[in-house]
Amino acid sequence: MNSLKKGHYFLNFEDEKQRVIKLTYTKGGSWLPFIGFTNSLCTHLTHMTTGHAPIGEYRQRFFSHLSTSCLCSEAKVQTREHIVIECDMHDLSI
Numbered sequence: 900m901n902s903l904k905k906g907h908y909f910l911n912f913e914d915e916k917q918r919v920i921k922l923t924y925t926k927g928g929s930w931l932p933f934i935g936f937t938n939s940l941c942t943h944l945t946h947m948t949t950g951h952a953p954i955g956e957y958r959q960r961f962f963s964h965l966s967t968s969c970l971c972s973e974a975k976v977q978t979r980e981h982i983v984i985e986c987d988m989h990d991l992s993i
Contacts, residue, residue: 910950955976
């Protein structure tokens with residue numbers, strides 16, 4: 900996907916060689932095999948990728964009157980990176 904056409908908050912994924920994975924859904928796509936074709940997981944991954952997950956960084960942009968911190972109390976603003984890398988409250992094993 901051309902980076903000029905992606906939104907500012909689009910999250911890139913990298914392979915084991917740190918190359919950006921081209922996201923596509925045709926013919927099994929580059930990411931569909933990893934999510935197991937469950938609608939719920941696909942929806943959550945899409946929201947996270949496009950920056951529209953109902954987490955702190957999203958609330959900060961669209962609902963600034965709501966809390967932006969993580970429930971673990973370790974992050975003032977709950978970001979995708981915090982959830983995936985740092986937060987102990989989320990089990991992201993697939």
